[in-house]
Amino acid sequence: MPLPLPVIAIIGRANVGKSTLFNRLTGQRRAIVNDRAGVTRDRIYGVVTDYNRPFILIDTGGIDLDTGGTIENQVLLQGDVALAEADVVIFIADGRQGLTPQDEQVIQKLRRSGKPIFLGVNKVDTAKHEVLVGEFFRTGLQSVHPVSAEHGLGIDDLMEQVVASLPEADGEAAPEPEGIRLAIIGRPNVGKSSLVNRLLQQERCIVSEIPGTTRDSIDTVLKAGDDDFILTDTAGIRRKGKTRHVLEKFSVIMALKVLERSDIAVLLIDAVEGVTDQDATIAGYAHEQGRGCIVCINKWDLAGTENLDWKEVEASVRNKLKFLDFAPIMPISARTGRGLNRFFPEIKRVYQEYKRTITTSRLNDCFAKAIQKRPMSSFRGKFLKLFYATQIRNGPPTFQCFVNYPEGIHFSYERYLLNSLRSSFGFEGTPIRLVFSSRHPGSKREGSR
Numbered sequence: 371m372p373l374p375l376p377v378i379a380i381i382g383r384a385n386v387g388k389s390t391l392f393n394r395l396t397g398q399r400r401a402i403v404n405d406r407a408g409v410t411r412d413r414i415y416g417v418v419t420d421y422n423r424p425f426i427l428i429d430t431g432g433i434d435l436d437t438g439g440t441i442e443n444q445v446l447l448q449g450d451v452a453l454a455e456a457d458v459v460i461f462i463a464d465g466r467q468g469l470t471p472q473d474e475q476v477i478q479k480l481r482r483s484g485k486p487i488f489l490g491v492n493k494v495d496t497a498k499h500e501v502l503v504g505e506f507f508r509t510g511l512q513s514v515h516p517v518s519a520e521h522g523l524g525i526d527d528l529m530e531q532v533v534a535s536l537p538e539a540d541g542e543a544a545p546e547p548e549g550i551r552l553a554i555i556g557r558p559n560v561g562k563s564s565l566v567n568r569l570l571q572q573e574r575c576i577v578s579e580i581p582g583t584t585r586d587s588i589d590t591v592l593k594a595g596d597d598d599f600i601l602t603d604t605a606g607i608r609r610k611g612k613t614r615h616v617l618e619k620f621s622v623i624m625a626l627k628v629l630e631r632s633d634i635a636v637l638l639i640d641a642v643e644g645v646t647d648q649d650a651t652i653a654g655y656a657h658e659q660g661r662g663c664i665v666c667i668n669k670w671d672l673a674g675t676e677n678l679d680w681k682e683v684e685a686s687v688r689n690k691l692k693f694l695d696f697a698p699i700m701p702i703s704a705r706t707g708r709g710l711n712r713f714f715p716e717i718k719r720v721y722q723e724y725k726r727t728i729t730t731s732r733l734n735d736c737f738a739k740a741i742q743k744r745p746m747s748s749f750r751g752k753f754l755k756l757f758y759a760t761q762i763r764n765g766p767p768t769f770q771c772f773v774n775y776p777e778g779i780h781f782s783y784e785r786y787l788l789n790s791l792r793s794s795f796g797f798e799g800t801p802i803r804l805v806f807s808s809r810h811p812g813s814k815r816e817g818s819r
Contacts, residue, residue, distance in 0.1 A: 375417070375627050376536040379428040379456035381480070383472055386464040387492040391519035392416065392429035395529070415626060415655075421533045426626050428456065458486045458535055460528070465491040465502035465516065469509065477509050486535045488513045490528055495521055549591060549598030550721045553628040555656065556638035557648040561668040564704035565638065566590070566601055569713070594714040602628045625652045633724060633765065634662040634717055634799075637694075641669045641683065641701070642676050645690040653691055660766040662724035662800040663697040664716060670701035671708055696792065698799055720799030725764045728795055733759050733769065740790035749778025757809065768803040776806040 380388045396416035416427045459480055463473050480487050491503045494516035503516045513531055517524035554562045570592060590601045629635060635656035639649055656663050667683060684699055691697075698716060702709035728736075737759055746754040752775070759771040769791075773779065788802055 375424055375426050375630050376457040377426045377455050378458045379430055380460045381430045382462035386462050387519040388429055388462050394519055395427055421529050423533055457537055458532055460488050460490055462490045462492050465494045469505050487511055488532050490515050490517045492517055492519050494518055549600045551600045551632040553602050553632035553635045555625040555635055555652055560638040560640045561704040562638055568704045568707055626655055629656055629659045629661055634720055637665050638668045641667045642672055645687055653694055657693050660801055662720045663694055664720055665697050665699045667701045668704055671703035671706045723797050724800040726767055727764055728761055730760045736794045749775045754778050766801045770805045770807055772809055773806055776808055779806050
């Protein structure tokens with residue numbers, strides 16, 4: 371059984387370089403928002419795989435102690451996630467500003483958590499700036515590192531120690547149960563627990579309960595028909611903070627953990643409230659991690675009293691979750707069981723598409739017809755040519771396409787090829803990935819839909 375994904379949180383005051391470090395470690399640039407104090411981005415989670423062991427990285431946003439609140443109130447929004455869920459904390463300070471009273475207050479709060487804390491003194495861009503680090507040893511922390519998040523200096527040394535401090539799995543790994551793995555995901559209070567409970571009551575064939583490899587989750591193996599399914603319920607998230615914002619952060623962390631070990635993501639959406647930004651964030655992670663997906667519109671028993679029209683609801687979901695246009699959408703009621711007679715058959719159908727393999731001859735025939743209908747354009751004055759394609763893996767279906775100039779494939783033509791695959795082979799419920807490579811090593815690009 372795979373190790374659980376550990377969690378590393380980056381915290382500190384505003385404008386000390388946390389976002390820069392986050393972007394460097396995740397290899398992505400996230401959009402920045404400033405709609406309220408202390409929250410600096412719309413997506414603050416990422417999975418890092420560059421340091422031998424994958425981990426979830428959280429950028430908790432800036433702690434601003436000049437807003438009139440107490441240290442406890444400020445840390446509530448930005449530090450409680452780190453204190454409650456993180457295995458390790460990276461505290462970032464501004465070396466040029468020196469150790470501030472606010473830094474010391476936050477560090478004292480973090481030390482009481484008992485979690486390993488690593489202090490990154492940021493903006494130490496040259497050797498002459500290293501003198502700035504000295505006063506930070508006054509914090510009593512054993513691990514103080516001069517770093518430059520902007521230029522990448524000292525980052526590897528810091529992360530080597532951070533990753534080495536991550537916990538190992540507790541005890542011996544249990545035997546991996548066999549079956550189709552389902553991640554029941556969604557924001558708080560959409561009915562995840564109710565759905566799991568209803569499914570268990572309906573099938574009445576629980577084989578066993580196995581502690582999940584992630585905190586606060588349980589793997590439940592059940593049989594529906596002739597098939598075994600492993601449900602991972604992420605609904606056991608305890609409200610460890612006192613605000614809705616902290617609870618929402620937990621829901622994303624838990625979704626990331628269970629998605630890492632699942633085949634199919636079952637995204638629950640509240641029929642009355644519709645798709646929210648939080649729903650889209652969680653759905654985005656399911657898509658990014660290449661999981662098959664089904665969207666369940668829960669609480670459909672309220673459709674009559676709330677005057678809900680299915681076609682309008684479905685169109686709204688499609689519009690707000692355009693990147694999941696391949697996912698089936700079904701109305702259900704976890705409370706009454708309405709619609710759940712289709713649940714496992716639909717899961718099985720999506721799983722078959724998720725694991726589907728296409729022969730090389732059929733694949734190349736599909737691409738040949740697509741290219742004949744819409745020829746590839748030129749690149750730097752030379753015609754693009756697809757030599758051949760082959761499927762290199764499933765779960766999700768991934769195809770390697772050998773072309774003369776991989777960098778010349780425009781995203782619009784890539785989308786055209788992906789749509790051609792769906793038109794020919796279906797692949798409903800699963801993302802598809804294309805990898806464009808030359809016949810020579812070292813040149814390739816990837817895309818998915």
